[in-house]
Amino acid sequence: MTEVVAWPQDRTCPYDPAEGYRSLRENRPLGRIRLYDGREAWLVTGHAVGRRLLNDPRISSDQQHPNFPFPAPRFAGSQEFRTPLLGVDGADHKVHRRGLIPSFSYKRVSSLRPHIQETVDGCVDRMLEKGPPADITEDLAVAVSSQTVCSLLGVPYDENEFFKDRVYRVLRSSSNEEAQDASIQLQKYLGELFDRKEAEKTTGDLLSDLLEDQARNNTIPRHELIGIVVLLLLAGYDTTASMISLSTFTLLQHPEQLAQLRADPSLMPTAVEELLRFQSVAEGVLRVATGDIEIGAQTIRADDPVVFSNSLMNRDGEMYPSPDELSWSRSARHHFAFGHGIHQCVGQNLARAEIEISLRTLFERIPDIRLALPADEVPMPPADTVQGPVELLVTW
Template identity: 40%
Template structure:
């Protein structure tokens, strides 16, 4: 029988901050694909199964183009015309435009190049742990640790001068964090766009050792470089910051797994992959069909909007054994936390390096680290936020 999900975003169950909303889990139990009526009356689909989500991500008949995303899961957009993605913002494009922007970047985010950053990430992490110890407990792990580390790394990769980083980081936090009102968000986004335009112009005049300067010899315009910089910010800051904070929360809430990780450093790589699967902070993405497509026994008509639920796909019992359990020694890997296909996250290796360095360093430096408030009092981001996580994570430790 065909299943329909009627309300998104569904709320998470009280006391279950790491699990997908129950409505989405129940939808997956009915099958890997459900109907979803959008607020404007458009009849779309919600894909919750691992295999189907992966197949959509690899299928060029499902488009990422921004101007085709005419329907919003929670807002009746009426007759609003959605403009195409700005130059350089390749996440919201299909081939060949997508490849033109992404290909020059691929060589700059390889596993080898990101591993060369490990020493610098270790240094940044140690500096923030030193500052935490000097200030003493309690502290908010989000502001003291989880946000600064990826923020500093992405600033250095883009070549943001040290003197500008304070205001720059504040603005990107506002427009990516989902915790401010519309007016403040627009102001922060506009300020970030203005700054990136100035930054690109500065690189043209005086190239330095950074990703933007590396791209100056290409045929990319300044406007395109600004768009690329914005995508790198989105991929390289907010997602990793939330994985560090929410990942720590998950470990502190699973003491047996935390003890195992502290006892066996060789578990680190597997632990990072399991946290990525278990938490899936980038929860959903959308695609629009360019033609009629058969999917999961249904005909998806051309022009239909399809919502892909990463967090239920990564909890699919047909793909993962005991999927709702955090198991740092898990053998069945292959999660979709970074997506799949041509749009698979460009910065995934950087995120892995930051998590592999920062989480063990935190847990080893502060062996008595624990929550400073009851778990149910930890403030969670709303489901309407693009990236899931915690607003703050009060922690303490013995001194």
């Protein structure tokens, strides 16, 4: 066992695990961490053990469990509510997920690629017309992810600023009260939007599909439908946007790998998988044990909080030789960027398409793009939220 390490910790390098996790990396597959409120928890750092445990029914996503591990005070209020999809297990989770799968299938996402391409082209057009410097985070990453998720859900894009502000406050506010207030505002708006769509009998978007499924099967209460859409908005805006922005930064810091992509654009899907592994923008998968689980000579006891470190599992040298190197020659399959098991991200096909199209288009159309300030001056968010540049100024 290692000493108990504080978690989460800020990264020194935007795409590498925090330096304070070094002892945890050296003593896989389990370590001990201390959460912000002083409680201790298990940290899963080994790739094989992570896959095993995320498939174990004794590892629960129930956020209402009194020992559930939260990374910051603003999330603690989630225990007061039953969070659909993300915070439930078993039959309830299956019901929530079933209605989403058709909207995020490979076929459906493929049909959205022309729209994503048009959105990305429009963002790059505006960047070129305005001239340098441009902020990749705001001008490309957030714009692409927000327009795409609004189009998929059937949310009017002219109210995008409202969503961006509330999503930001849910994910990055300093207090539980502010985060909860923003979440309530999102739920209120979506409830009214559901009512309008139901009255107008709209079709062709995810919100309309969920309403149709509810009317046909009557399996998901309206408030849970709203909760599911809030989660999709949060994931669609922030996680994918962070991946696009941080991937741009990472490629600009790895000119040899970027040159390989420019010489052979067919490598881009492989590169996206490797970037997902290498960067781990979402650091922790949060769970709680409901029964005793033996891991070698150690035992995770029932009611123990358990955190899965994506950045450490994705840098496990037993799974990925030379894990701290960015390489297009490896197969990065089975990374944890989208989780694993029954709670694996339902929107991963869409995220991959947005990242791939954004990066390919950006580097094709602005071949001499470069950072507009030193790399160590790029502002990054604190460790308790999704990792990606707060602002990424580039020039050409």
